[in-house]
Amino acid sequence: MTTLRPGRLSPPDVLRLGAYGLRARPLPVVLSALGIAIGIAAMIAVVATSTSSRADLDRLLDSLGTNLLTVAPGLTLFGEEATLPDESVVMIGRIGAVEAVTAIGLLPDAKVYRTDKVPTPQSGGIGTYAVRTDLLETVGATVRSGTWLNEATARYPAVVLGAATADRLGIGAVNRDIQIWLGGRWFTVIGILDPVPLAPELDLGALIGWQAGRRYLGVDGDTTTVYTRTDPDAVEAGRGLLARSANPARPNEVDVSRPSDALAAQAAVDKTFTGLLLGLGAVALLVGGIGVANTMVISVLERRSEIGLRRSLGATREHIRTQFLSESLLLSLLGGGAGIVLGSTVTAVYATVQGWPTVVPTWVVVGGIAAALIIGGVAGLYPAIRAARVAPTEALAAP
């Protein structure tokens, strides 16, 4: 006697069966796919936005360099504010690994006002710094409007404003007539800087030439910060030498820092926030998965007569299970695909607005598809098993 062996469904047949179920009920399918899409899109957008921001930071650090070290006075043993010796700049310049050195000095009594009519206490927290002309190059700053100080303008009452200072004083662009009231006399604004990522203290500063400070404000400020560029291969070694060179007598009163480290640390803090958002995305995905399970359960209930018919045509329980599982997987995959497109688009738009490069890592896309498949598989398993258990006669009797 011949043996009875059920036919095998080929992969294209399984795909067709799954797609048939989806085509038969487009609205619930679109809605539950949307649930998955939103979850996947949220996760993709969170990860890709964070990666794009990181890529932007890397690009920024690449362009700014990570070899800028700043030297500032710390605290004395008695907890008082220390100062840097006048010769510290010269001493630091003698270190072999140091390629460039410049310094700024805070003029604490030179307050900045938009006009001489502004009440004295409303100084807006703007700091006046006496600077050298090589500051711009050393800290990697760029001029947004106007010009930077040169050997001539550094001797006269001319000022370059940090980005935040310009905002605070309400000065958008430089023209010949703009003057500000600085340290009790008028200074002409000749330039406005872009934000300086490696020396953010300059953003809320009004920068005048060292000679101008001495000449017009009658003060010769202490050196408050020394900026150095060291040989990129000897940054750590140079770091150790800087404190001892800046203040050989009391190196413990000198703070040496690397601003690029602060930017990287900021990115690490962002990572924690990314983790939180990722968790929210996962919750959205879970809700989407429940939506798929719900759609599939209803699908099985509504299609009992189809199940009965297929059983009469010779479908085994396994065939029925495979059909509904493939339907659920396809549904989730559809949502996952849409989510990847949506998440990538959101990332691209956000990154473009922020001026970042758009980076959607491959592992995120693969992970998104895998997550969709897992959700589809888990959500579809119970309905598929239920469909396979329906007795053919019972299914055929359904309306």
Place this chain on the structure above:
Amino acid sequence: MTSSDEAIVTLRGVRREYAGGVTALQDVDLDIRRGELVAIVGPSGSGKTTMLNVMGTLDRPTSGQVVVDGFDVAELSDREVSALRAGRIGFVFQHFHLAPGVSVLDNVADGLLYAGARLRERRDRAEAALRLVGLGHRLTHRSHALSGGERQRTAIARAVVREPALLLADEPTGSLDSQSGEDLVRLLLDLNEMGTTVVVITHEQVVASHLPRHVSMLDGRVVEDRTAVAT
């Protein structure tokens, strides 16, 4: 080759009880020979559909023996019973059970889906089956665009596309007008002429009158088994 006298379906002492103590079939003994054309008649609730389900292996008896095409159904697993249906039994239902939104051709081709045939072969054979039932001009139409008679013909094409040895029809004319019903009975007669064993459940005398053997049921029992003498 099997002889035409050999039974394709044999029921011995078949009993089917449902939960709640309802007995749909009681000690039914029946033989249906190859090539026969049988009408199972009886009032509603007499057990006709249960009988058809048991003969078609869609349902298993509570007790008794069912042998279909030489296979004792009690000894077969669900997979084997499914394979038996896929290869040897065709069903036609009162409510057609066609997939809406799918072409007539693919509805019929699905009849071969679980028999292991490839898509191209399924479609080729489906086209031949549709031409056999007179629907060669409707291949690409969607099933919901067909008339009732055409739908039932499509369902018959789906049942016979596998060339089953046994065709079981449950009230096939129940949803049709009299003309379509008559055409359908003629089609079943033609299929029987070609060698298919046909069992039709009906409560319509007009339909039954065309079929030579009448098995009458009442309260789950076979009360009469009569074969008309050919004129």
